Amino acid sequence: MEILMSILIGFLFMAAVYLILSRSLLRIIIGTGLLSHGTHLLLLTMGGLGGESAPVLADGITDYADPLPQALILTAIVISFGVTAFSLVLAYRAYKVVDTDNMDLMKGNEDND
Amino acid sequence: MINLLLFPVLIPFLFAAVLLLFPKKVKAQRIVTMIGLLFALASSFVLLYKVKVDGVQTLTLGSWAPPFGITMVSDMLSALLVTSSLLIVFFVVWYSFTSIGEEREKAFYYPAILFMLTGVNGAFTTGDIFNMFVFFEVLLMSSYVLIVLGGEKIQLKESIKYIIVNVVSSSLFVITVGYLYSVVGTLNMADISVKLAEIGPSGIVTVIAVLFLIVFGIKGGIFPLFFWLPGSYAAPPIPVLALFGALLTKVGVYAIMRTYTLFFTSDVGYTHNLLMILSILTIVVGCIGALAYFDVKQIIIYNIVIAVGVILFGASVMNESGMMGSVFYLIHDILIKGALFLFIGIIIKITGTSDLRKMGGLIKRYPMLGWSYLIVAFGLAGIPPLSGFIGKLLIVQGGFEAELLWQSIFILASSLLVLLSAIRIFIYAFWGEEKGEHLISPKKYRHLLAPAITLAGITVLYGVGAEYLVPFMADAANVLLDPSIYVDAVFEGVK
Numbered sequence: 001m002e003i004l005m006s007i008l009i010g011f012l013f014m015a016a017v018y019l020i021l022s023r024s025l026l027r028i029i030i031g032t033g034l035l036s037h038g039t040h041l042l043l044l045t046m047g048g049l050g051g052e053s054a055p056v057l058a059d060g061i062t063d064y065a066d067p068l069p070q071a072l073i074l075t076a077i078v079i080s081f082g083v084t085a086f087s088l089v090l091a092y093r094a095y096k097v098v099d100t101d102n103m104d105l106m107k108g109n110e111d112n113d
Numbered sequence: 114m115i116n117l118l119l120f121p122v123l124i125p126f127l128f129a130a131v132l133l134l135f136p137k138k139v140k141a142q143r144i145v146t147m148i149g150l151l152f153a154l155a156s157s158f159v160l161l162y163k164v165k166v167d168g169v170q171t172l173t174l175g176s177w178a179p180p181f182g183i184t185m186v187s188d189m190l191s192a193l194l195v196t197s198s199l200l201i202v203f204f205v206v207w208y209s210f211t212s213i214g215e216e217r218e219k220a221f222y223y224p225a226i227l228f229m230l231t232g233v234n235g236a237f238t239t240g241d242i243f244n245m246f247v248f249f250e251v252l253l254m255s256s257y258v259l260i261v262l263g264g265e266k267i268q269l270k271e272s273i274k275y276i277i278v279n280v281v282s283s284s285l286f287v288i289t290v291g292y293l294y295s296v297v298g299t300l301n302m303a304d305i306s307v308k309l310a311e312i313g314p315s316g317i318v319t320v321i322a323v324l325f326l327i328v329f330g331i332k333g334g335i336f337p338l339f340f341w342l343p344g345s346y347a348a349p350p351i352p353v354l355a356l357f358g359a360l361l362t363k364v365g366v367y368a369i370m371r372t373y374t375l376f377f378t379s380d381v382g383y384t385h386n387l388l389m390i391l392s393i394l395t396i397v398v399g400c401i402g403a404l405a406y407f408d409v410k411q412i413i414i415y416n417i418v419i420a421v422g423v424i425l426f427g428a429s430v431m432n433e434s435g436m437m438g439s440v441f442y443l444i445h446d447i448l449i450k451g452a453l454f455l456f457i458g459i460i461i462k463i464t465g466t467s468d469l470r471k472m473g474g475l476i477k478r479y480p481m482l483g484w485s486y487l488i489v490a491f492g493l494a495g496i497p498p499l500s501g502f503i504g505k506l507l508i509v510q511g512g513f514e515a516e517l518l519w520q521s522i523f524i525l526a527s528s529l530l531v532l533l534s535a536i537r538i539f540i541y542a543f544w545g546e547e548k549g550e551h552l553i554s555p556k557k558y559r560h561l562l563a564p565a566i567t568l569a570g571i572t573v574l575y576g577v578g579a580e581y582l583v584p585f586m587a588d589a590a591n592v593l594l595d596p597s598i599y600v601d602a603v604f605e606g607v608k
Contacts (some may be wrong), residue, residue, distance in 0.1 A: 020281070025273065032280045039291075040285045046295040068300070069291075072243055076287050079250045083283075086257060087276050094269040106270045 012038035025091045025101040029084065030088045036080035073083045116498045117163060118170045118187035120156035124149055129227035130314065139218045144211055146223040150203045153230075155198040164192045165585065169592065169602035171240065179603050180304035186240035186603060189589035190440060193236045194367060197444050201359045201451040202230050207564040208455050209352040212462070217262050218352075225262065226356065229255035236364050242293065244298045245368065248285050249332070253279050256361060259353045261433045266459055271348035278341040282331040289324040296321065301357045303603035307503045310565070314365075314379040322377035322384045326369065326391075333365025335425065336395040339418050343402065347410045351458030354410065358417050359451040363443060366421055370428045370439065374593040376519045381431060383492040389429040393520055395422030402454070403534035407469045409457050409542070412534050415461060416493065419531060420446040423524060427508035428593075434513020436590040441579070442504030448572045449493050449500060453535075455565035456486045460542055462561065463553045469538065474547030482562060485569050490539060492572050494532035500576035501528075 013032050019031030047069030055067035095101050128149030132142055164170055164187055187195075206226065211221060228483060232252025239245050257279075261272040267483040295301060296317055297308040330338040346357055346383055367389070377384050402415030424446065426441030457467075459482055464472045476483040488499070493499030505528060512521030553561075575582070592598050 020277070024156055028277060032277065033285075035281065035284045035377055036287075039287045042288055043291045043294075046291040048295075069294070072287075072294075074291075075243070075247060079247070079283075080280075083250075083257075083276070083280055083289065084253065086254070087273075087280070088258075090261060090269070090273060090276065093264065097264070097269050103273075 002045055005041060005049065008109055009038045009042050012041070012087050014019065021103050023104055025094070028103070029087050032087070033080070034082075036053060040076055040080075043069050043073050043076065063101060085110070115170075115172055116156045117160050117337065118185055118238055119315070120353070121153050121160065121199060122231055122238055122446060124153040124156060125227040125234070126231040126436065128152075128223040129196035129231065130282065131223065132224040132227065136221055136224075137219050139215055142223050143206075143216060146206055147203075147282075150199065150206060152392060153194070154199045154203060157199050160187060161192045161196055161585075164189055165588065169263065169599060171517055171603050171605070179381070180299050180301035184301055184303070184603055185238050186599065187238055188592040188599060188602070189238045189585060190370075190593060191366070193440070193444055193589060194363070194447075195234045196585055197447045198230065198237070198360050198363075201568075202226060203448055204451060204455070204564045204568045205352050205355050205359075206605060208355075208561060210459070212458060213350060213352050220262055221258070222262060225255045226260040227572065228252075229259065229356070229360075231255075233360050233364055237367060240302045241300050242302055243290055246283070246290060249286065251365070252361070252364065253283070256357065259356070260349045262353070265348075266377050268348045272450035273346045274341055275345040278331065279372070279395075281302045282328055285324065285331075286328045289321060289328055292317070292321050292324065300377060300519055301370075301603070303366050304598040309376050310596075312379075318377065319380050319383055322373070322380070323387065325377075326373050326384075326388065328392070329368040331365075332362070333369060333425075334362045334395075334418055334421055335391050336398050336418075336422070339395070339421075342418065343411055343414050346414050348495060351454060353460065354414075355451050355454035355458070358414065358454055359447050362417055363447055364419055366424055370443075373428065374431075375596050375599060376433075376435075378596070385429045385431060388425060389517070389520065390451065392422040392425035392478040392563075394427060395425070397420070397525070400530040400534075402525070404530060404537075407541075409460065409467050409469060411545060413453050413457055416453075416531060416534065417446075417450060417488065418529070419527060420450070422575050423505065423508060423527070425509055426520065426524060427504075430511045430515040430517065431594070432511050432514050433587075433590055433594060434507045434514060436593050437583075438504050438507025438509075438511055439505060439588045440586045440589045440593075441582075442501070443573070445492075445500045445504050445575060448568065448575060449489060452565060452568040452572055453493060453567060455561075456482065456489060457538075459539075459553075459558070459561045459565060460486075461551045464542075464549055466549075469541040472542040472548060473545040474543070476543040477547065478551065479558070481566070484557075485537070485566050487539055489569050489572060490532070492569075492576060493535050494536065495528050496532070498577050498579075500572045500579075502576060503579040507553075556563055570589065 005089045016035035019027045047066040053063045055065040170187040172185045232248050235248035334342045399415050399419035427435045492499035495505040509521045
């Protein structure tokens with residue numbers, strides 16, 4: 001199962017890198033979204049895919065899943081959600097002002113275009 | 114008062130939350146921000162005193178015994194950094210009153226600064242590696258707001274790059290924490306230190322060390338990961354630039370220093386050599402950049418890159434002089450970069466341009482500005498008895514003790530280039546014929562000069578009074594070099 005997850009994560013990273021390297025701003029943002037999905041799955045896998053036991057530690061229970069990765073993922077998801085929303089709004093504003101979503105045309109400043 | 118170490122983190126946060134309620138009342142915003150900063154500053158000085166007298170302070174949130182709960186740890190290095198970041202924000206906010214413009218003040222400028230301060234201080238104080246990621250995100254999120262606030266064309270263009278670079282590096286941060294967790298099974302930094310020492314040198318630990326160097330290197334701006342820094346930092350207005358230049362890269366540097374002294378001490382021959390080589394290259398690139406540009410902003414921005422290299426070189430040699438020098442230089446650099454940017458800001462406000470070739474002859478009309486800029490520039494280069502000297506002296510001494518002869522000589526030589534780059538601004542802007550018209554009213558000039566000169570005075574005191582600061586710096590270096598002090602402080606209550 002871990003192997004399968006690793007392949008999936010690798011595939012997500014590959015797609016993310018491909019998208020981030022493209023010119024269109026929207027594709028780049030989708031790329032960062034995929035990147036964080038891959039990251040979250042990686043966290044889950046790193047904690048060990050524990051099978052069916054519950055993440056509860058009580059007297060007499062020896063087999064339990066590690067609850068920490070899930071807490072971490074939850075935090076990371078919320079953060080990446082916020083950042084993605086912000087960057088979408090920013091991309092829209094930039095498109096309105098700069099009049100392009102092509103990263104090649106976003107280089108330089110007014111003095112030396 | 115076991116909660117004392119949380120005050121510098123929580124006070125800005127609470128005041129920022131209150132400020133969100135009345136964004137349009139500029140006067141009230143300014144007053145409340147100042148009050149909040151003064152409270153936070155007072156608490157940080159008390160904390161500094163407490164850490165000096167009683168040693169490392171720790172707090173476990175929710176009383177979950179370490180390593181299970183999130184621990185906050187304030188050792189001397191954290192306390193010093195927290196105090197100096199509060200100090201710099203205080204002066205930048207004071208400067209902003211006249212500089213930033215009402216438009217931005219009404220658009221949540223002060224709350225964003227205070228939220229950023231929460232993130233910065235939190236990252237300095239936390240003793241939990243994932244919590245550090247969260248605080249990084251807090252400060253990055255606010256810095257996104259600050260860099261784009263105002264919505265000028267150049268800001269929009271540059272902030273997109275800034276955000277994308279940081280999103281990618283944050284993902285890498287989480288990935289690295291994931292790897293680390295799979296190796297040691299804990300997130301508490303003190304516990305990680307113990308577990309990694311048990312594991313000893315192994316391939317995967319070295320890989321994680323290098324990944325951490327990449328993550329924090331992107332934030333801190335070391336070679337070759339600083340590529341985003343000059344462009345993005347030049348976009349926002351001067352007070353924001355001063356904050357970013359003084360604080361944000363230093364958080365990355367602090368994180369490298371912390372992880373490379375607390376976690377990755379088993380394979381020093383590889384990881385710390387890599388750090389040393391990269392820091393030297395960072396200085397080279399910074400020097401080239403600082404001399405190549407005629408844009409005052411770019412010159413000082415490349416000086417940030419140089420300083421990051423110098424600090425990390427001191428940290429990479431891992432002996433007492435080097436580490437103490439690093440801490441000295443780190444605090445010096447926070448103060449001096451803040452002061453420099455404030456002075457540069459006044460020059461830009463007067464001449465209306467940041468191009469050196471279009472300025473000249475300012476010394477006739479603005480002698481105070483000229484001479485105090487010169488003092489700060491000397492401090493930057495490390496001319497005794499000003500603030501940069503003692504730090505660099507100790508770093509170079511540490512280099513010689515570690516028998517890194519050429520590298521240490523190189524650091525000394527780089528000081529000359531730093532001096533040249535800073536003096537170039539002085540020569541072009543203050544000497545020669547007066548050029549262009551002056552766009553600033555005398556009253557506004559005085560209001561801008563007051564915070565800048567006060568900050569410059571503090572940097573001079575920092576240099577002249579170095580004798581009195583040595584015990585503090587020695588404490589900070591001790592904890593860095595001997596992780597057991599840090600670990601024992603965290604686990605004190607458990608045993």
